[in-house]
Amino acid sequence: MSTTTVAPAPAVTEVSEGYWTRNRKVGLLILALGVLAAVIFGALATDQQARFTLSEDAGGAALEINGTFGAILFGIIAAAAGAALLAKLPGKWFLPLLAVGVIGFVLSFICWQVSAAPAGQNFMPMVNMVRGTFLLALPLIFGSLAGLLCERSGVVNVAIEGQLLMGAFSGALFGSISQSVWVGLVAAAFGGAFISALLAIFSIRYLVDQVVMGIVLNLLAVGLTGFLYERLMQTNAAAYNSAPRFGTWEVPLLSDIPVLGPALFRSNIFLYIGLLLVLVIHLALFRSRWGLRTRAIGEHPTAADTVGVKVLRLRYRNVILAGMIAGIGGASYTLALYSFTKNMIGGKGFIALAALIFGRWNPTGALLAALFFGFADQLGTYLSAINSTIPSQFLAMLPYLATMLAVAGLVGKVRGPAAAGKPYIKN
Template sequence: MSTATPVIPDSSPIVLEKAQIRSWKAPIAFGIFVLISLILFFGFPRHGTSTFKFTETTDKVALPNLVVDTFSTTVIVTIILAILTAVAFYLSWQARKVSLWLVIGFALVFMFGFLAWAGSGELPVPITGLLLGTVSLSVPLVFGALGGVISERGGVVNVAIEGQLLAGAFVSAMTATLTGSWAVGLIAAMVAGVLVSFVLAAFSIKYLVDQVIVGVVLNVLVTGLTSFLYSKVLAQDAALLNHPPRLPEWPIPVLSDIPIIGPVLFQQSIIEYLMYIAIFVVWFGLFRTRWGLRLRSVGEHPEAADTVGINVNSTRFWNVSLAGAVAGLGGAYFTLGSVGAFSKEMTAGQGFIALAAVIFGRWDPIKATLAALLFGFATNLQNVLGTIGSPVPSEFMLMLPYIVTIFAVAGLVGLSRAPAADGKPYIKS
């Protein structure tokens, strides 16, 4: 019995075409901001001059103010935004990725035009103060985002960042007050974050409960518990239990004298310097060490990791705990570095914005940090606009951080892929 061998004629070649995937999120978001620019800058034009102030009277090196014509600046800015939008549409049409740097450039240009429009004829826009406030308000967001990156790179969705921040804030306030040491308060905040993470890890990894549900329940639990203890314990004797020492400011010699950059980055307290170290350590650890390789492997393909001898669930458990320690350290900033005392629900949803930074940053520690800085900038912008007497309604300024969060995650993030096993429990066969 003979079998015929199929022959493919030369005139009918097999052509394998690469599938093209186009994402229109970023171009559409760019277009919306161009429309906003047209409405603001031309529908409500402002004339005169706008002043940008780069140094304060206490700075050792003074820089001259930048004075620009308001209407001309807004026209130029709108043209540049339209060009960048056209570039984004072209890249998407060619099924090419819209670079993060293009997004950052677009945001900087738009913000320059918006500040010129909002500050026309009013008090000068304090650039150093704007950036300094951005870094300060971004500290808990950065720590929370780094904790989220560590946890989700290992395959566990960390919706409980809000609870970890709040627990860290509460415990650090009480511990630092009782001991009189901010250092003990920082350590206690990390322990509190770990304890919240233990519960998340136990239920989601050991008992296979839905990770999102566990995270939401933990947020509610920690919020209720800290509010109850604040009312029944801390508020009864605030001087004894809720008056922690503030983190001292440690300016770095020479570097702190650099105009703009010095006061913003190198005239801070220890928790900001720990933030710089944490960003580098998490990035280096994830992509340059065996620990990072193991962590990413259990988040991408736990079955393959298991076959080479990696204990998947144990790796996930301990790294979720590490993520909680990092986020808890961010919670300590509220009570030891910012407010100076604990109050009910003082994190005010910062954990959810940190989770949005993780998604916007595409589960990369550097990009998540940039996203956290963007949200911190949006939060501080409302304070600056109120100070210079901007015509922007105060109600809109209160909504600004959350509007930016929605646009960033829903519009600017483009195509993104979470770790393949993120949110999926692993059952060893």
């Protein structure tokens, strides 16, 4: 009788992720920033009261805090959030603690700056800050939604900058010719759709690399609008660059809410359209058949095709719809704020792309990320207005520095739709 010896199964070695996990690395960074804020900002701040007014000027009700005390207190709060992250609490606490750490650091910085401002300027008008944040975030909201629709459909949209620019130009040109803001708004949507249609045709039909195609379309938009601006708008601004503007739309009762009321409910139509689009796209993307199919073709188009989804047709529709949304975002410049100038978008399309990544390809997340970048931009404007000792060139860099921090993985690893950027060839 033979005996068979069975070799013992090899021991399963547990692979440790190591001590320095993402939480701990970010926690160490936040802890260091909090300590630096408490020490440096606390030393540079003055004992003058830092006032945060609830109106648009220095008068009226205000929240006040001693500058030195506030800088130290908020620095300690940021450091405590960093220490909690360093202790590796459960993953669900990562984003809340990160938010507390960043907000604490920013508030410590603001207490220093406001308290050190010249007499009579040591206040921050909260209404203006909130209003400016939303206005500066508007093109980012529209642009990030455009990128979201494309990437959820499997098409990388690097052409957001060109779509915004073409929308701004078309709105200004046709709004001026017709002297109608509504004609300008429709024209802006079609202007963005024009760039988006080119992206769809070349990336879906002819399988051109989507990133390269997006860059080419941005250059096309810059060149085309620049040429037409010099030939038409510069030579006859009254006829071609004098579009009427949307006025302020005030919502009764809601506009009387302190701080948020004047900022949100006494604004132009673009803010209402942008917020409504965030809500509609969020509900449609996660609560409708269209949304289910869109997410399917962005993750696994072959599987979607096998159950009858027209992958290519849906991609065409979504990419063109995304261009229309971005075009309307471009019109928020020329039909509400400014006359058209060459390359007036100034890189906002790329920041919108960063907001999309920062927001984890979610409409609500993209909105919050856009507001974060808008606040960084508005903060730079405010600090320049109070003659901050920080060089103006550095202040102008604030929104771009915030963008780099966002896409450098501060919020952790994020994964976009699996099929984004990968052409689909129907068998």
